[in-house]
Amino acid sequence: MPLDTKPNVIPTTFKTVGTRPVRPDGVDKVTGRARFGADMQAPGMLVGRVLRSPHAHARIVKIDTSKAEALPGVKAVITSKDMPAQEGCDMDVLTNVMARDKALYDGHAVAAVAAVDAAVARKALKLIKVDYKVLPHVTDVDEAMKPDAPILHAHIEHEYQQDLLETAGHVKGKKERTLPKGKRPSNIAGRYEFGHGDIKKGFAEADVIVEHEFTTEATHQGYIEPHACLASVSSDGWAEMWVCTQGHFMVRDVCAKLLGLDVSRLRVTASEIGGGFGGKTTVFIEPVALALSRKAGKPVKIVMSREEVFRATGPTSSASMKVKIGAKRDGTFTAADAILKFQGGAFPGSPVEMGAMCAFACYDLRNVRIIGYDVVTNRPKQAAYRAPGAPMAAFAVEACVGELSEKLKMDAIDIRLKNAAKEGTVSSYGPTFGPVGLVETLQAAKAHKNYKVKLGPNQGRGVASGFWFNFGGQTCTTLNLNSDGTLGLAVGTPDIGGSRASMCLMAAEELGIAYDDVRTIVADTGSLGYNDISEGSRVTFSSGLATINAARDCKKKLCQRAAMIWGIPEEAVEWKDGHARPAGANAGNFEPLSIKELAAKASGTGGPIAGHFEVNADGAGPSFATHVVDVEVDPETGAMKVLRYLVVQDAGKAIHPDYVEGQFQGGAVQGIGWVLNEEYIYGADGRLQNPGFLDYRIPVCSDVPMIDTVIVEVPNPGHPYGVRGVGETSIVPPLAAVANAVSAAMGVRATTLPMSPPKVLAALENKMRKAAD
């Protein structure tokens, strides 16, 4: 059978892949038929509500639920006592979904109720009496790193070192000497270091050195659909959940572990999802709904309010950073150094390690060092947000690169081209790059018309590049041939960006049939083997790889059936253009059999025909992007207008170009919001001041121009069609690109995000004051 022995050669031409058909879920979504998390209903369903801490940091002395339990219509009340620690469960996750001895942030869940309706549930929450002993709190990353900061967790210890004292703002000398040697309780959960070479020597070789300190604020993914789930535990212990999530297999396994259930007893179905961007890669209300249902004996639905989403789900980290880059007069970088401090909320696990790995990944550096600190604070536990950690690090690094280009009077793209990472470059985080497309994105950006537009007064142009790894992961896919020759494709990766259309395209391409003849569904956890979360830009890569191989498995079986019908060996049959055909003149003279004809004969040739593929997919190719943006600053109000925006990114191969471009545009727009307006604002009391879209402003259509896109295709050798992930890289450069544009427009370096109008005005006034002096 030739199909098994063909080498993995990436095709250069495609019939179906690369076209732009309408997405299969489009009509349902625009007509309101699509069922999101909150749309799920069950007979006898109760309403779940969560009581949350009003304090940033407090010891929970006592919780009295008796009055709530006595309220008519209340069917269950739970606290952490109803969710005891199970062997092997992740205690940080368990403690985050329901506080145990301490409330660690404003919004931390402390109890929950299930009642016959929302009014009774709200009333019951008011009847729960919690005695708190309020403790000192800390929400700022630099403050939290100080040796005398309020400590969140007694078990987290760190040995304070000289570099740390410097980064935390402590001068060398008296205070340093008073610290006892050895480990002591700390909010520093980890210190990480990457790099190679000798940065001291590298900086000594530099003709120009740029060094700045930067800060970014925590931002939320801003998905439109709040978290929602419906849990139903039956009296015999079997359970079902319908959840708005990026990974229903993860929800099943984590919930089963937290509540001590057998995995096989819990079946989870993923609803349609109204955005996730990484924020729905963990659990918040799901184990709570399950515990309430178990106690009440009835289905329980919990839908978060927008305020709860802000206060109690996972925004990204805020960051405090210091970056230094040295260069020769010709623009060659000689050394680069960075210290990144990320707070990740009340539990360890900020994405600082990935930020550290991505920080200088765009550049070929002989001498480089990155130190990262993972810091806990009295804020909600951070969750992933598109390319976690990379956008903040890129902001600081690319700002310095921008300033170097100005000081050296070099074109902003030329200096990046001179130092760009390419195939064979030893990356700043260690491994040597294979084929990558940064140079191609820079060349395409330089050739684009936007880069040639002449700027007017108060306008500035910014350029930035960015990197993201892209991942593969566990994937299981089944392709079922229907009796009429159409196909049902079952994948286990929730569709968060149009992936069902891409899967249909790949299956159709491989089988040589029409796009409309394939229908993709996201199957529940009882229908497929384990699938990792839809994260890490992995879905089109790994679910696509599995789909292509499931289609090849299907083709092999179709050829076997044709061979049976013709009475010739399987090896003498090939699959071409949607038909089984005799492979060459010696195979015999038979009329080709179409997939529809073979489907119709399936019953008589051995029964159903299906292709399967299971894999822990490796070989995801990293991707690079370059963004170019023009802005105009109003010097009277500090308001900023984005005039034009260009995204150039290496997709490897764009399966459905509309959705690739959509990912590029979405990342750019979220980045624009991050750099211009979005921020978590905490008061002196440690409470979040702006938990709603009125006070936390995400960009709307009128805030942004059309985002221009250029798809670069440097094939990834690790995928049958050359696919790289595209979902995350697009959010890496925008913070830096826009900040560089704002800096150019103002004539002042922007080092603090967001660059909201008051900060822009203050920077301009400061500049004028200095000029006057």
Next chain:
Amino acid sequence: MLTVKLGGSLAAKAGGKSEFEIEGRNVADVLRALGELCPELKPILDKGVSVSIDGTLHREALYQPLTPANEIFILPRMAGG
């Protein structure tokens, strides 16, 4: 012998040593040997790490064959959004 390099926090857990010469045929052999050489590293290795082989990231490819010609980096376990 395979040359195995450790990235980021992993080197700190290996007493600051970032490069090891290890006898082995695949990723599982490498992780087992590292765990024995560096007990402080073992819980992290058991929980899961990423392995870069010639620039390609692998997350749990324990039986991926290795040769002395491969560039092998053990990196922290990574997650995306």
